Amino acid sequence: MTYEFLQHYWCFIVSLLGALLVFLLFVQGANSLVRSLGVTEEGRRLVINSTGRKWEFTFTTLVTFGGAFFASFPLFYSTSFGGAYWLWMIILFTFVLQAVSYEFQNKIGNILGPRTFQFFLVLNGIVGPLLLGGAVATFFEGSNFIIEKGNMIDTGAITPIISRWANASHGLDALLNPWVLVFGFAVVFLARILGCLYVMNNVNDDEIRDRGRHSLLTNAVPFLILFVAYLVHLLLKEGYAYNAEGIVFMEPYKYLNNFMEMWYLLILLLIGVALVLFGIGKTIADKQYFGGIWPAGIGTVLTVLALLLCSAWNGTAYYPSTAELQSSLTLQNSCSSEFTLRTMFYVSLLVPFVLAYIVYCWRAIDKKKLDKEEIRTDHAY
Amino acid sequence: MTNLLLNIDAGTIDWSRAQFALTAIYHWLFVPLTLGLAVIMGIMETIYYRTQKRDDKSAAMFWKKTAQFWQKLFGINFAMGVATGIILEFEFGTNWSNYSWFVGDIFGAPLAVEGIVAFFMESTFVAVMFFGWNKVSRGFHLASTWLTGLGATISAWWILVANAWMQYPVGCEFNPDTMRNEMVSFAEVALSPFAVSKFCHTVTSAWIIGGVFCVGVSCWYLMKKRETKMALESLKIGAAVGLVASVLAAATGHKSAQDVAEVQPMKLAAMEALYNGGTDVGLTAVAWVNPLSQPDYENEESAPLKIEMPYALSFMATNDLHGYVPGINDILNGYTRPDGTKEPSVDEKIEMGKQAIEALAAYRKAKQEGADETTLNAHLSLLASNMKYFGYGYIKDKSQVVPPIAVNFWAFRIMVGVGCLLILYFALLLVITHKIPFLTVFTRRLLAALGLIPETEADGYEITNLPAWHYWFAIALIPLAYLASESGWLVAEFGRQPWTIQDMLPTWVAVSDLQSGSVMLTFVLFLILFTTMLAVEINIMLKQIKKGPEL
Numbered sequence: 010m011t012y013e014f015l016q017h018y019w020c021f022i023v024s025l026l027g028a029l030l031v032f033l034l035f036v037q038g039a040n041s042l043v044r045s046l047g048v049t050e051e052g053r054r055l056v057i058n059s060t061g062r063k064w065e066f067t068f069t070t071l072v073t074f075g076g077a078f079f080a081s082f083p084l085f086y087s088t089s090f091g092g093a094y095w096l097w098m099i100i101l102f103t104f105v106l107q108a109v110s111y112e113f114q115n116k117i118g119n120i121l122g123p124r125t126f127q128f129f130l131v132l133n134g135i136v137g138p139l140l141l142g143g144a145v146a147t148f149f150e151g152s153n154f155i156i157e158k159g160n161m162i163d164t165g166a167i168t169p170i171i172s173r174w175a176n177a178s179h180g181l182d183a184l185l186n187p188w189v190l191v192f193g194f195a196v197v198f199l200a201r202i203l204g205c206l207y208v209m210n211n212v213n214d215d216e217i218r219d220r221g222r223h224s225l226l227t228n229a230v231p232f233l234i235l236f237v238a239y240l241v242h243l244l245l246k247e248g249y250a251y252n253a254e255g256i257v258f259m260e261p262y263k264y265l266n267n268f269m270e271m272w273y274l275l276i277l278l279l280i281g282v283a284l285v286l287f288g289i290g291k292t293i294a295d296k297q298y299f300g301g302i303w304p305a306g307i308g309t310v311l312t313v314l315a316l317l318l319c320s321a322w323n324g325t326a327y328y329p330s331t332a333e334l335q336s337s338l339t340l341q342n343s344c345s346s347e348f349t350l351r352t353m354f355y356v357s358l359l360v361p362f363v364l365a366y367i368v369y370c371w372r373a374i375d376k377k378k379l380d381k382e383e384i385r386t387d388h389a390y
Numbered sequence: 391m392t393n394l395l396l397n398i399d400a401g402t403i404d405w406s407r408a409q410f411a412l413t414a415i416y417h418w419l420f421v422p423l424t425l426g427l428a429v430i431m432g433i434m435e436t437i438y439y440r441t442q443k444r445d446d447k448s449a450a451m452f453w454k455k456t457a458q459f460w461q462k463l464f465g466i467n468f469a470m471g472v473a474t475g476i477i478l479e480f481e482f483g484t485n486w487s488n489y490s491w492f493v494g495d496i497f498g499a500p501l502a503v504e505g506i507v508a509f510f511m512e513s514t515f516v517a518v519m520f521f522g523w524n525k526v527s528r529g530f531h532l533a534s535t536w537l538t539g540l541g542a543t544i545s546a547w548w549i550l551v552a553n554a555w556m557q558y559p560v561g562c563e564f565n566p567d568t569m570r571n572e573m574v575s576f577a578e579v580a581l582s583p584f585a586v587s588k589f590c591h592t593v594t595s596a597w598i599i600g601g602v603f604c605v606g607v608s609c610w611y612l613m614k615k616r617e618t619k620m621a622l623e624s625l626k627i628g629a630a631v632g633l634v635a636s637v638l639a640a641a642t643g644h645k646s647a648q649d650v651a652e653v654q655p656m657k658l659a660a661m662e663a664l665y666n667g668g669t670d671v672g673l674t675a676v677a678w679v680n681p682l683s684q685p686d687y688e689n690e691e692s693a694p695l696k697i698e699m700p701y702a703l704s705f706m707a708t709n710d711l712h713g714y715v716p717g718i719n720d721i722l723n724g725y726t727r728p729d730g731t732k733e734p735s736v737d738e739k740i741e742m743g744k745q746a747i748e749a750l751a752a753y754r755k756a757k758q759e760g761a762d763e764t765t766l767n768a769h770l771s772l773l774a775s776n777m778k779y780f781g782y783g784y785i786k787d788k789s790q791v792v793p794p795i796a797v798n799f800w801a802f803r804i805m806v807g808v809g810c811l812l813i814l815y816f817a818l819l820l821v822i823t824h825k826i827p828f829l830t831v832f833t834r835r836l837l838a839a840l841g842l843i844p845e846t847e848a849d850g851y852e853i854t855n856l857p858a859w860h861y862w863f864a865i866a867l868i869p870l871a872y873l874a875s876e877s878g879w880l881v882a883e884f885g886r887q888p889w890t891i892q893d894m895l896p897t898w899v900a901v902s903d904l905q906s907g908s909v910m911l912t913f914v915l916f917l918i919l920f921t922t923m924l925a926v927e928i929n930i931m932l933k934q935i936k937k938g939p940e941l
Contacts, residue, residue: 065517075476075505076505083498084492085499087489105919106434118931158568172488172902177905179904221821305769349572374521374525
């Protein structure tokens with residue numbers, strides 16, 4: 010295993026975690042639709058209890074995504090988290106609110122009332138995917154930071170801190186870029202689509218399934234418009250490339266070129282998009298079909314994986330700097346040492362085992378679909 | 391060098407420290423109960439499983455209901471631990487940006503392993519534990535309950551490995567080209583003796599919290615004469631777990647103190663308010679250390695009104711009654727160990743740290759200018775010979791390396807004092823609630839003679855019918871145990887100030903480039919958020935206890 014292989018391998022693992030995270034945002038998507046899917050108090054409890062059996066997976070994937078990024082590309086961790094401070098803090102705030110909302114909302118002694126926590130779930134359901142999507146978009150659009158490793162020992166430096174944000178907004182400036190918003194909202198609508206599909210599959214209730222089908226359509230249209238718009242923009246825009254010496258430069262049609270040169274990613278993207286469309290289309294067309302979450306979910310993972318790998322592989326700077334081009338982060342200049350990447354490679358071999366027991370437990374819990382009777386008689390939020 | 395230090399906003403450093411401390415303190419309100427209750431509910435469900443196998447339906451029903459009740463309380467507490475935990479992980483990046491790069495190559499690995507190995511185990515099986523009672527077999531459910539606890543414990547292992555590394559950085563080398571420390575031995579990091587002691591001490595202290603909580607809640611039921619059978623059985627399990635845990639915590643605490651004496655002598659000196667060390671040093675039982683100000687350690691011989699246990703500190707630190715223990719002034723001014731080796735003064739260390747930084751700057755400049763190998767090697771050689779004290783190059787005055795003495799002194803005493811009280815309490819509780827030949831009767835008579843329990847004719851002792859103060863005492867131990875538990879962390883973290891990584895990186899070089907106002911605002915938001923959620927959780931917990939084991 011060469012150092013270069015390990016860098017690409019860890020980029021793949023982190024991207025896979027990111028792709029799984031976007032799929033698992035169905036929890037947020039369904040929560041953002043709790044009022045329209047649930048309508049009645051009992052209906053809302055069904056939806057919330059349905060996502061309540063999965064929220065920990067989303068949360069854990071987010072934490073592991075952060076941990077894996079930290080271990081493999083620490084310069085990204087220090088630059089993005091320390092620089093885009095407010096962007097990440099808002100994401101964290103909403104996820105904290107979500108974590109407690111399930112357990113607290115319907116318990117006696119909840120002094121804030123159930124509606125407060127339902128609001129928190131909706132807030133996280135919209136803001137979480139929007140800002141996480143926005144953060145992903147910055148991999149293509151760039152961020153406003155400067156890195157100078159010599160700062161720590163340079164007595165003439167303005168500050169001893171290596172990574173600096175070049176403006177005072179600390180990450181909120183990303184939301185001024187319309188393309189970041191386009192991608193962010195595409196993720197919001199995708200999460201809502203996946204949320205509908207998941208609830209329709211997981212909850213055995215005709216009314217909720219009917220409403221889910223209707224909601225699917227109203228969310229699929231804006232998603233498709235936004236996603237196609239961003240994809241076209243991405244393929245036509247110039248991208249951030251770097252040469253053998255590590256010098257970063259702008260390359261016209263960089264991401265289109267990446268898909269052409271890494272044809273396997275293009276195939277992955279096309280299969281992913283087709284599966285998402287299939288999951289949506291069949292669920293809308295066939296009233297007896299409730300398994301759309303699986304093709305759409307797998308399609309989401311493949312699509313996001315292809316996009317994330319396109320942002321980093323093939324000599325591409327995955328976290329570009331709009332303030333100073335040469336500060337842009339690449340797999341080479343931001344990764345951990347070869348020893349650490351190799352050590353973590355062996356740890357990552359546990360991932361299939363982890364996935365296997367997750368699938369086993371998930372099936373065990375979901376083999377009987379959630380219904381009103383279970384909410385009344387069993388452990389429920 | 392002065393420029394480097396002047397250009398950091400002091401407010402940013404202080405608010406970043408405050409924010410991390412706030413999050414860690416709140417996180418540690420929830421995690422020990424998770425770890426402790428995991429053991430207790432695991433034991434209860436195991437008993438349920440065994441009674442079910444024996445086809446003892448009535449006992450099985452009882453133990454199932456009991457296990458579910460404690461699992462319900464576990465669930466109320468669990469989410470807040472998860473929520474505060476995610477903030478801690480991300481705060482390394484958001485608030486300690488330089489730190490994340492400077493040691494991310496080593497520090498990130500345990501966090502990633504924690505996510506992959508522990509968090510997924512915990513989050514997967516906790517769902518089975520809560521929602522799987524009617525969906526999976528009894529054996530699978532029991533395994534899920536234990537795996538939830540195991541996941542939480544493995545998680546504790548990895549985060550404590552990370553914390554221990556900050557206190558005792560091993561298995562790494564500085565790379566002047568990448569400007570960071572890089573891991574050279576994963577085994578040294580993951581199995582550091584400091585980490586092993588820290589893990590054992592921390593996890594056993596968390597089991598104490600579980601035991602105290604279980605006993606306290608059970609005593610409330612006994613006082614109210616409700617759910618008597620459940621309360622009595624829970625009390626026995628809680629007390630047994632508590633006693634085993636508190637004895638283990640004492641033993642591992644002793645080992646932890648020896649580790650501190652070896653690698654963080656300044657922390658030990660602060661814990662003991664030991665201004666001037668020596669041989670045959672006594673352990674301070676009490677002394678007057680003003681909690682609101684830093685003592686005048688340079689001019690005072692020792693803290694006033696000091697009562698000490700002779701030789702005990704020497705023994706605690708070195709396993710030798712006559713062992714040498716350096717005091718704060720010895721460390722500041724340099725000292726000679728019993729084996730004849732010399733520890734440099736802090737001023738000398740500062741000088742060597744500055745030389746290391748200058749050599750590194752010269753190396754990078756020379757390399758950029760294409761200097762020859764001999765020149766580069768000369769700079770590297772100078773760097774290597776002074777690298778041990780690299781962090782001291784950022785220290786302006788030697789007083790900066792003295793941690794807040796009063797916090798360490800008092801927090802250490804609270805931790806140890808409450809720990810000893812709990813050992814005694816759990817032991818007495820177990821002895822008088824079980825029929826141990828001679829010992830039970832003797833203890834009951836002794837306590838009755840002291841007026842602590844009512845006298846009865848036939849040495850009978852009815853724990854379900856005691857004066858209310860007995861139960862209130864058990865309930866009051868819950869906040870007291872939490873205070874001791876948090877105090878342990880105060881000692882661990884305040885004691886290593888000003889270092890984020892011992893001798894390598896002080897806090898003011900580890901921060902992110904943020905305006906102090908931004909960090910102050912997020913601190914206030916977190917304070918409001920965590921406090922509100924804590925209030926909600928406590929209220930829900932109390933209402934759930936009041937409601938009892940019914941679903």
